Amino acid sequence: MSALRIRSVRPLRFGPWTTPPAATTLAAGLNVIVGPNEAGKSCLVALLRAALYGFRPAARDRYPWVPLGEDRAELEVDLELDSQPLTVRRRLLSQPQGSVQRPDRRAQLHNAPLPEVAHVSDEVFGAVYALDLDSLTPPAGPAWTAIEERLLAGEVDPGIRPAALVLADLHQEVADLGEARGRRRWGAIGRATEARDALRTALAEARRHEDRLHRLAADLAGLEAAGLKARNITQQTRPKDFERNQHIHNCWIITHADVPAEA
Secondary structure, three states, rough: OEEEEEEEEEEEEOOOOOOOOOOOOOOOOOOOOOOOOOOOHHHHHHHHHHHHHHHOOOOOOOOOOOOOOOOOOOEEEEEEEEEEEEEEEEEEEOOEEEEEEEEOOOEOOOOOHHHHOOOHHHHHHHHHOOOOOOOOOOOHHHHHHHHHHHHHHHOOOOOOOOOOHHHHHHHHHHHHHHHHHHHHHHHHHHHHHHHHHHHHHHHHHHHHHHHHHHHHHHHHHHHHHHHHHHHHHHHHHHOOOHHHHHHHHHHHHHHHHHHOOOO
């Protein structure tokens, strides 16, 4: 694991410093900073935080460490990474500027974190490196989430996944199951709806056929009644017709009996 050490800090224009003071050199190992109120202890921590992570917020009129009466905040910090020197320079004007000088090249940072410390978030840095009682509280929110994941996952055993990722996967799996169940449910409802509509269509068609059948039955009943009436009339008139026909036949015989035969 790489070791990053802070060698010196130079607040060019930062907090109470409006003129560059002498560089503050830090020894290897533990450094204790002692001073009265307003001596600049918190300002020094803010300077280190800005050097490593950039200005937060990145607006000159809202950044609290712009010196009174000045138009900028500006700093330099010398670091050492695996015995290799690094120099970070940052300046906050209308736009934040930043760069890092390495032994072989210079790279622009703008307002991004120094790549060597990007794996530790600004929130974790602020929560862990506290120098006053007000901020010396248990980490919470995103800072605690990051610390918890490092303690419980990859920093201990690469085979153990972070709890937040496992929880997110579980939530996604529940959502997928619910969606699949919903699709099955709505699929069954759709099929039932189609069957119901088909039955309603068949019922309406059956009712139309039933109405036609009733009309045909009524017509048949009318025809049967008319036929019965015709049969009754026939039965009533048949004797009279036979008697009339017999009379006509008798008259024909008598009439033709008186006609003399031709010679």
